[in-house]
Amino acid sequence: MKNILQIWVLNILLSAAAPGLAQQQPQVTPAAVNSSTSDIYQTLLDNLSQAYPFLLIPADTLSQAEALDTFWDKLAALERGERNKVHILHIGDSHIQADFYSGKVRSLLQKQFGSAGRGLVFPYKLARTNGPNDYRCSSNAVWEYRRRTYGETGPPMGICGIGLRTVNQPFLFELNLKIAADTFDKVTVFYPKSASAYGLTPGRIKPGSALSTAVSSGAKRYHKIKSGETLSHIARRYGTSVRTLQRLNGLRTTRIRAGQRLVVSAGSVAVPKYAPDAFEPIPFESDTLAESAFSSVFTFATSTNSLAIKGEKILASQKESHLHGILLENTAGKGVLYSSVGVNGATSGHYNQAEYFAGQLSALAPDLIIVSLGTNEALGGRFNEAEIVRELDKLLTTIHEAAPGAAILLSTNPDALRRRRYLNAPGITVKNIIKQAAEKHGAASWDLHAVMGGQGSIRRWRTAQLAQSDYVHLTRRGYEVQGELLFAALMREYASRN
Numbered sequence: 001m002k003n004i005l006q007i008w009v010l011n012i013l014l015s016a017a018a019p020g021l022a023q024q025q026p027q028v029t030p031a032a033v034n035s036s037t038s039d040i041y042q043t044l045l046d047n048l049s050q051a052y053p054f055l056l057i058p059a060d061t062l063s064q065a066e067a068l069d070t071f072w073d074k075l076a077a078l079e080r081g082e083r084n085k086v087h088i089l090h091i092g093d094s095h096i097q098a099d100f101y102s103g104k105v106r107s108l109l110q111k112q113f114g115s116a117g118r119g120l121v122f123p124y125k126l127a128r129t130n131g132p133n134d135y136r137c138s139s140n141a142v143w144e145y146r147r148r149t150y151g152e153t154g155p156p157m158g159i160c161g162i163g164l165r166t167v168n169q170p171f172l173f174e175l176n177l178k179i180a181a182d183t184f185d186k187v188t189v190f191y192p193k194s195a196s197a198y199g200l201t202p203g204r205i206k207p208g209s210a211l212s213t214a215v216s217s218g219a220k221r222y223h224k225i226k227s228g229e230t231l232s233h234i235a236r237r238y239g240t241s242v243r244t245l246q247r248l249n250g251l252r253t254t255r256i257r258a259g260q261r262l263v264v265s266a267g268s269v270a271v272p273k274y275a276p277d278a279f280e281p282i283p284f285e286s287d288t289l290a291e292s293a294f295s296s297v298f299t300f301a302t303s304t305n306s307l308a309i310k311g312e313k314i315l316a317s318q319k320e321s322h323l324h325g326i327l328l329e330n331t332a333g334k335g336v337l338y339s340s341v342g343v344n345g346a347t348s349g350h351y352n353q354a355e356y357f358a359g360q361l362s363a364l365a366p367d368l369i370i371v372s373l374g375t376n377e378a379l380g381g382r383f384n385e386a387e388i389v390r391e392l393d394k395l396l397t398t399i400h401e402a403a404p405g406a407a408i409l410l411s412t413n414p415d416a417l418r419r420r421r422y423l424n425a426p427g428i429t430v431k432n433i434i435k436q437a438a439e440k441h442g443a444a445s446w447d448l449h450a451v452m453g454g455q456g457s458i459r460r461w462r463t464a465q466l467a468q469s470d471y472v473h474l475t476r477r478g479y480e481v482q483g484e485l486l487f488a489a490l491m492r493e494y495a496s497r498n
Helices: 002-017 037-051 065-079 100-113 231-237 242-249 348-353 357-364 375-379 385-402 425-440 458-463 476-496
Strands: 085-092 119-121 135-139 144-146 163-166 171-177 184-190 199-205 210-217 221-224 261-265 268-274 279-281 295-304 306-312 321-323 325-329 335-342 368-372 407-411 444-446
Touching: 037 476, 065 085, 065 100, 065 407, 065 444, 065 476, 085 100, 085 357, 100 335, 100 476, 184 306, 184 357, 199 295, 231 242, 242 261, 279 306, 325 335, 348 385, 357 385, 368 385, 375 425, 385 407, 385 425, 407 425, 425 444
Parallel strands: 085 335, 085 368, 119 335, 368 407, 407 444
Antiparallel strands: 119 325, 135 171, 144 163, 163 321, 171 306, 184 295, 184 325, 199 279, 199 306, 210 268, 221 261
16 A cells, blocks of 8 residues: 555656656556555655655644644545645745646645636736746737736735736636636636726626737836846746846846836737627526635636636716635635745735735635745835834734634745845745744744755756746745645644544
8 A cells, every 4th residue: 555655646747847757657546555644755755855855854844833733633624525725825925926836735635625617816917927837818909917016006915915907897807727627616706896896797708709819009007216226136026037038128238226107017908809699607606605805705606717807887876896806616625725925025024914805715715824024024125124114013913803703824034145145144034924923923834945945956957947047936846845845844744633
C-alpha cells in the first residue's frame, strides 16, 4: 500500500515538472488507495528534500498551530462526511496573483479531500494585468480599473483587491473554465448592490456568436516617481515589465528621477463583438439567504464550466456596474473550496484601503484565511517598520471582525535580494513582525523564509531554476514547490491531531 501511495505522490510532482515523464509511470488515483495523510506529507517532503537539498525541511512546521483547531475540526468532519465543504481563502501579493503557488495547494488539498469548486476568480484581463491561466474572461464593455490604493484613482476595490467599473450597457461578460472537470452550479457575484447598479442576468453565449475583436481607447495611466524608487520596483507595483515601461516612455536606460511622470499603462484595449442575439438566459434561482449588500447569488439546475452575465439598465436610477470577484461552487461535490486573492505590489495597507474588502469578506465566510504578504513591505522604496506593524495589525483586526468564524494562518515573506545582488536585511525584520502579529492576534504562522533555507537562499533557488532573474519572484516550478511545502506543513499538523 505504501509503495502505491508513493507512486501516486510522485506522479503529482512529476506532472508539474515533466508531464511526459509522469505519463510513463503507473497511474494511481487517490480514490484507488486508502491514503494516509501522514504517508502523503512525508513522501512529499522526502521527494522535495532529495530534489532540493538546500530546503530546511525540519522548519516546515506551523507555530501556534492550536489557533487552527476549529479548522482542523471542520476538515475532520469533512472527511467523515459530516459536512460538504471547507472553504479556504488565500490572500497575498504578486506571489499569489498568477495562482501557481495557491493553485498547487488547491490541487493537493482537493486530491486528498475532494473538490467543492474552483473558488473565487477575478477577471484580471479586464484590469489589464496578469492572472491565473486555468480560466479566461472577456467583455464587450470597456472597464475602468484600479489596482493600487496609493497614487491611483478609480473605482472602489473589493475582496480581490482590485476595482472594476463600466458605464457601458447593455454589456456582456463571459467566463470560461479551461479544465472540463471544473464545473459549478452556484455563482456569487461580488459588487456593491446599490440603486445605481445595473441589473445582472446569468446565461450563456451561443456558439459562434463572437464575431470579431475591436480596439477601444481608454485613458493612459501614469505614475509620479518618488525618491528611492527604481524602474523595476515600479514595474512590479503595476504588474508590468521594465521593458514595457521603457517602451511606453521612450527610455533607453533604466535611469529615472524623482518627480518624473511615467506612463504605466497604454490606453487601448481589445474587446470582443457579439451578434445581437448572442446572449441566451438560463434558468436560475436567487439564493436570498446567501445574498448580501455586497453580492448576488445564482444557483443553476445543472453544472457548467462557462458563464455569461448580461448587465443592463432596468430602472432609471441604474447607471453603472462594478465587479469585485466571482465565486464558483459545485454544490454537488464535497470537499475543499480554495479561493485565492493576489495583487501585484500589494501590502497589508492595500487591503486596508479596499473599500468593500471587509463587507465582501464577511459574505464570503471562509473557514481558514491564509495571509501571504510582506515582500513589498520589505522591498519597497521606503522602509517604515512602525507603519508595517500598524497596517498588519489593522488588517488582522478587520479579518477577525469580518470573519469571526475563520481561523487565520500567517505566512512570513519569502527570501529575496535587493537589486538582484544584495541581502535584504529588512526582510528579516518583516518576517519577525509577521510572527509577532500571529502571536498577538491568536493566529498560526508558517516561516516560509526559514523553510526556503534562510537569508540568501533565493540564490540557491535561482541556481535550481526555481527563482526568476530578479531574485524576488519564482518560476512556475518554484511556486509549486512552495505550495507543496505549505501543503505538507498543513497535513503534518492535521495528521498529528487525527
